[in-house]
Amino acid sequence: MFKVTVETGLDDIKAHLSTCGYEVIDMEKCVRPVQAVVFSGLPLSKPLTQRVNSDVTFLVNATNLTKEQVVERLQEPFC
Incomplete structure (x- = not known):
């Protein structure tokens, strides 16, 4: 299963x-x-690198994106 961490809020x-x-x-x-x-x-509140493991492969800045657009961005590297 594809694991994603999402910022609080x-x-x-x-x-x-x-x-x-x-x-x-x-x-x-x-x-x-x-x-x-x-x-x-x-x-x-803390640097992103302290929050997640260094094996992260993809970052998505959700600013001004709909929830559907976030999913599209997550799927892009695999298309």
């Missing part, structure tokens, strides 16, 4: 990703490797 995106079959992990609780990170583009 992007609840509509988290819910949509879950319904699309992604394993969604809240960024505040992420302690294992994931294939992608979805973030808001706003300053984080």
